[in-house]
Amino acid sequence: MEPAERLNGAPAVGSASTDLIAEAGRQWVQNWGDDAMPSMVATTSIMRVQQILMARLNDILGQFELTFPRYEALMLLFLSSRGSLPLGKIGERLQVHRTSVTNLVDGLERAGFAERVPHDHDRRMMLAVITAEGRSAAERATRALNEVRFATEPLTHGDLDAITAILRKLRADADGFPLST
Amino acid sequence: MEPAERLNGAPAVGSASTDLIAEAGRQWVQNWGDDAMPSMVATTSIMRVQQILMARLNDILGQFELTFPRYEALMLLFLSSRGSLPLGKIGERLQVHRTSVTNLVDGLERAGFAERVPHDHDRRMMLAVITAEGRSAAERATRALNEVRFATEPLTHGDLDAITAILRKLRADADGFPLST
Numbered sequence: 001m002e003p004a005e006r007l008n009g010a011p012a013v014g015s016a017s018t019d020l021i022a023e024a025g026r027q028w029v030q031n032w033g034d035d036a037m038p039s040m041v042a043t044t045s046i047m048r049v050q051q052i053l054m055a056r057l058n059d060i061l062g063q064f065e066l067t068f069p070r071y072e073a074l075m076l077l078f079l080s081s082r083g084s085l086p087l088g089k090i091g092e093r094l095q096v097h098r099t100s101v102t103n104l105v106d107g108l109e110r111a112g113f114a115e116r117v118p119h120d121h122d123r124r125m126m127l128a129v130i131t132a133e134g135r136s137a138a139e140r141a142t143r144a145l146n147e148v149r150f151a152t153e154p155l156t157h158g159d160l161d162a163i164t165a166i167l168r169k170l171r172a173d174a175d176g177f178p179l180s181t
Numbered sequence: 182m183e184p185a186e187r188l189n190g191a192p193a194v195g196s197a198s199t200d201l202i203a204e205a206g207r208q209w210v211q212n213w214g215d216d217a218m219p220s221m222v223a224t225t226s227i228m229r230v231q232q233i234l235m236a237r238l239n240d241i242l243g244q245f246e247l248t249f250p251r252y253e254a255l256m257l258l259f260l261s262s263r264g265s266l267p268l269g270k271i272g273e274r275l276q277v278h279r280t281s282v283t284n285l286v287d288g289l290e291r292a293g294f295a296e297r298v299p300h301d302h303d304r305r306m307m308l309a310v311i312t313a314e315g316r317s318a319a320e321r322a323t324r325a326l327n328e329v330r331f332a333t334e335p336l337t338h339g340d341l342d343a344i345t346a347i348l349r350k351l352r353a354d355a356d357g358f359p360l361s362t
Contacts, residue, residue: 019349019358020274027260036327042341043234043331045348047249050231051276052355053224068228079208093201095232146217150224154354159347160223166340167226168200173335174233177200 021045056151064141065111069094071141073104074113077130078138084129086119095175113137202226237332245322246292250275252322254285255294258311259319265310267300276356294318 021044028037057068066074076093077085085093091101105128108114113134119125130138145151152160172179206222209215238249247255257274258266266274272282286309289295294315300306311319326332333341353360 017358019353019356021352022349024256024260031260032323032327036330038338038341038345039330039333039336040326042336042344042348043238043333044253045345045352046227046231046234048276048356049348049351050227052351053227056355057224072225075205079205079212095229142213145221146213149217149220152220152224152351155220155223155347155351157219159350160219162343163223163347164219164226166336166344167223167230168203169340170230170233170333170336171202171226172200174237175200175229177198 021048053151057145060144060148060151061141064137064144065113066137066141067107069096069100070104070107070111071138071145073101073128074108074130074134074138075142077114077128078135083135084117084127087116087126087128090128108134111137202229234332238326241325241329241332242322245318245325246294247318247322248288250277250281251285251288251292252319252326254282254309255289255311255315255319256323258295258309259316264316265298265308268297268307268309271309289315292318 021041024044025037025041028034028040054068057071061067061071064071072094073090076090077083087098087101087105090104091098094101094104096104105114105116108128109116111133112131114128114130116126117129119127155163169179171177202222202225205225206218209218209221235249238252242248242252245252253275254271257271258264268279268282268286271285272279275282275285277285286295286297289309290297292314293312295309295311297307298310300308336344350360352358
């Protein structure tokens with residue numbers, strides 16, 4: 001996959017004053033009719049917004065020695081009943097490959113937020129265990145993110161709920177859980 | 182930034198039958214009240230859906246020697262009036278750093294879809310120029326993506342337009358274009 005490292009959430013330089021995705025939508029209709037345009041525009045909007053949010057969240061989380069992916073892994077441990085999870089479980093929950101789990105846990109270990117320990121009953125299985133420092137960072141980072149509503153400005157509560165409900169249909173389809181739960 | 186390489190759009194193994202984001206939402210309310218929960222759930226949903234879409238799109242685009250980021254760069258060239266753009270312009274349009282533009286154009290060059298040539302009037306400025314093969318790939322890839330509506334199944338036309346309209350507010354805020362255009 002391409003290293004799609006986008007520029008910080010900062011406004012674009014240059015052609016900043018146009019909605020480039022809407023412009024692409026107009027070109028789409030001209031070239032291919034209007035059948036697929038709404039899906040192209042929505043998909044591209046999701047990609048761009050993901051990059052904006054990731055940049056904003058990483059900016060905030062930097063002060064806690066976290067990135068958003070590491071924050072997600074840390075919160076899994078923080079919210080788990082034992083404060084620990086097998087590495088495989090973390091990959092399953094975050095839907096990331098084993099090598100990404102290794103990187104995430106390495107990052108948390110370097111910051112002193114988690115430790116790797118062998119499982120009590122099966123010493124070949126490695127657990128990531130949250131440390132006291134990790135708990136403190138999780139709490140402080142969560143307070144910071146909650147305060148700015150996960151950098152979703154200027155969206156309203158209603159906007160957020162609408163997005164969640166619509167995207168849930170796609171997640172249920174891809175992740176295989178029933179929509180009715 | 183963490184290499185957040187997610188598993189393919191395939192259904193999760195293991196805890197596949199639960200909506201893990203909804204579950205996180207419940208834990209959020211228990212721990213921190215319900216103020217920030219809608220924003221956490223929406224943000225996490227956008228991140229997950231971006232990964233699902235990226236995996237699905239890359240699966241389709243693989244047959245054309247493309248990834249979605251490379252496809253985006255190729256389409257900028259395809260839709261440009263001269264079939265070429267300065268590298269800096271590509272970075273501006275895609276909101277990616279110069280090193281990412283280099284990688285993208287390298288990928289297109291290796292596939293024979295674009296060439297680097299110096300600008301006529303300023304030989305220090307490099308242009309990426311789409312090749313005939315690149316035009317053909319752009320057309321075939323676009324037909325394939327249009328046919329599956331950019332992998333947005335099972336979302337409806339109405340769902341897609343709603344997402345686009347809501348996310349446009351956030352993009353306008355971050356990218357600095359007026360909402361009214």
